[in-house]
């Protein structure tokens with residue numbers, strides 16, 4: 001499904017654009033799922049911005065067990081195989097799905113951040129696949145710092161609405177001010193048609209501009225882990241929190257929460 005160039009880019013840059021990788025039938029399935037999701041959101045739904053009392057930037061996550069369309073996509077579309085090839089892993093576990101919606105003219109940026117310090121996962125074999133459910137122009141699509149997964153730095157998590165997490169991990173440092181120094185970094189972004197996606201590592205630094213367009217920007221991010229992934233309980237707040245988990249530090253993730261999608 002993927003070219004060697006795709007796989008190399010993912011490994012070298014920590015991010016790769018995947019043109020026309022998702023069949024339109026699956027995009028429709030996810031659009032249907034997102035509609036159902038926000039008719040009946042989970043306790044994790046967050047609203048970051050409102051205009052005239054209408055929510056215009058919001059998200060929700062960890063709903064695949066309740067939304068048949070998400071489950072169908074994750075288990076039956078071949079997306080886990082794409083993750084396997086990118087990670088060059090024998091095994092693939094689902095980590096979770098995350099839906100972010102920026103309605104037209106949402107003014108808030110998604111701040112620059114690194115996902116891994118929010119997550120209860122150690123290791124380098126991992127991958128998020130961001131799949132837009134609307135066409136997205138380059139000037140409103142997510143931005144990634146090329147090669148930032150190889151900086152070997154762990155940055156304090158950033159809350160999307162500005163406040164810092166109460167994080168006590170000594171090994172985490174503050175993320176640099178990327179927004180005001182964009183010329184110092186090699187920043188990658190793309191225009192997306194329906195069916196395009198971008199895959200990136202949990203440690204790749206990314207953010208997204210405000211949605212200055214006249215169109216919605218719905219995105220389904222699905223996240224996977226591979227061979228070397230183990231559980232770690234962060235010292236501070238984690239997102240998602242996965243309160244039901246009974247894993248201990250160093251355990252492999254295989255569990256009802258993180259089902260094994262491919263085992264060899």
Ligand SMILES: O=C(O)CCC(=O)C(=O)O
Pocket residue numbers: 098100110115128130142206207208219221
């Ligand atoms: O959609 C966005 O604005 C950001 C997406 C993101 O941060 C992610 O999927 O990890």
